[in-house]
Amino acid sequence: MSSDVASKVAEIKKEGGKDIWLYGGASLINTFIQLGVIDIYRLSVHSTALGSGKPLFGDLKNQVNLHLIKTNTFKSGVVQLIYQPKK
Template sequence: MKKIILDLATTLDGFIEGPNGEIDWCIMDDDMNFDGFLSSIDTIFYGRVSYDAWGNYQPEENAAPEEQKLWNTVHSKNKFVFSSQNREDENAVFISSDIVEKVSEIKNQGGKDIWLYGGAGLIKTFIQENLIDIYRISVHPVALGKGKPLFEDIKERLNLKLVKTNVFRSGVVQLIYEA
């Protein structure tokens, strides 16, 4: 069965974006092996706002070959968008109801794992519904003081088991937990 992996960056003080949605503090080092992560998944789950911003993003024509390759790889994945808007999109399947049931169906299809991309509202729903199997949290060496927190309005305690840590040259520490 596929696993749902929440893979995202947070600040040292627990924010996934700044107060104005900024993510300019995110560091991408080559020793993070993001390509390896992308090769382990075949599906991406988006909320509608995140999908509209990034689901069909194309880098500038003069972008580095590595960036172009990264986005080509991302866009080669199966995409599901969780939204109250039910719309047609040639690049994604929109899901507007029965989230737990639909997620179970997708997990049982076989294949590689699933990246829960976000945004914050979708992540919160997946945490509350206990749908995340693995948390890959990359803690960046910056504190913002305010912004959008990763864990917000949690109804019950979330007990996780640390299975691995990775420390990168940039000072980013990746914590990998099983739910």
């Protein structure tokens, strides 16, 4: 199944046009991370402290090194961190 995902992403990227926006749970995102098909990570940090919860990137097989390329701060207090994978 993951090879189907990788080939479909490659096919969509060849078409050109707008970016592919992936929004979903940890298992969906982990699939794309493991395949190495994520070009940009946009992480939003909300100003709420939780006592428990699920890890953002659970069950990663390998470390993913990221390079911060931009930050955005919003009136709501949300901070968006934009990263590219280091090569």
